[in-house]
Amino acid sequence: MLVLGATDPRVGCVVSQVPTISENAVAKRRFMPESLAEVVAQNAADRAARMAGRPARMRMLVSADPADLPVYSAPEAVAWYLRAGAGTGFENRVTLRSLEYARAYEPGAHVAHISPRPLMMIAAEQDHITPTDLALNAFARASEPKALERIKGDRLGAERAAA
Helix, strand or coil, X not given: CHHHHHHCCCCCCEEEECCCCCXXXXXXXXXXXXHHHHHHHHHHHHHHHHHCCCCCCEEECXXXXXXXXXXXXXXXXXXXXXXXXXXXXXXXXXXXXXXXXXXXXXXXXXXXXXXXXXXXXXXXXXXXXXXXXXXXXXXXXXXCXXXXXXXXXXXXXXXXXXX
């Protein structure tokens, strides 16, 4: 919603709930430097293979074992995905191409361009998937009119914070 609010003049206001701000920053936090270097190398190899007509490579979405190089390894994320996907045909995998594209997603770069439309941002206090500090830093870069609502908990089990 942040990108659309900054780029589409038909948008009258923006409400962004527990927003993604910088997938590149999140990836740098999610992986140890050597693991991220491996992810980048795998992305390059996958891109070359796809250009040669081979199928896209896949990666595990969630796992508690860091050796699996999962997209998410935080216990709450693993539990949520596996619980939400139970009995649905959920496949615990994602294409490397999707991960590469996600790392390039930087909606926080657009926050300063939302004004003069009103912006309300809702940030969860203990969120590690969409980190709270990134949302608060983006909110600080936004121009008025703007409002911030902070909620206790994380994006999966938030409670409204007392004002």
